Amino acid sequence: MDQSTNNNAPQASGEDLPRALVRSAVPLDETQRAAILSLCQEHLGACSSISFEVDKAVLGGVWLRIGDTVVDGSLAGKLEQLAHHLREALREALTYHRPSLT
């Protein structure tokens, strides 16, 4: 699962809590929404509100952003990570056999 944070962003005060955005490939039921809300409040910091969006591009799983923090648990994100690792591995393999090309 990929988690990234913009550390240069100003920290939110108690009265100015960040908004949370959740994207999933299919609509989430109430239980799932409650679990995600609980996750945000207990693990990722409080949020002023939370929005749920359906986005087919997510493919599966959940993509969540709260403030400047992104937690990517989507299948699209995993595929993108896999593609990134593949590209890096292929580039390293090619440059290993041809060091003069680097």
Place this chain on the structure above:
Amino acid sequence: MKELGLDLGLFVSQAVNFLLFALLLSMALVKPVMRQLEQRAERIKKGLQDAEEAERMVRLAEAQAQKLVDEARHQAREIVETATRSAEQQRQEILANARQEAYELQQRAHEQLAREEAELQFELRDEMIAVSLAAASRLLEAELDDEHHRRLVQQFLDEARKLPVERT
């Protein structure tokens, strides 16, 4: 003397006359002639000496001329050899430079070709990865059912709870 028919007085006078005549002849004629002969011999001798000297001078001049010709030939040969060596050296240098330039051009061409080939391979693999990614996305989109989605959401929740806690 008389028995022999000779008159002594006449004989003596004749002898004295002969001696006087010989003396006069010697003084008037022989000596100048001898002097002329000596002078002529001297001239001839000097002429011979001059001829020998001239011949010697001619031989010396011929030797000097031959020496000059030999030196000139030697110098000409050296000039030709030097020019030949210089030309050969220049030819070798030009050939070496040409070979080096050709080698460097070939190396650069090979490197450029290898770079382009590698770039093409990178691009081809990127394209293959992109196509595979798109195919996998379509396949997942078609194959995933509600149960899969539910499990994926639950997996997300389980993993997210393991992340470091952030408090604002």
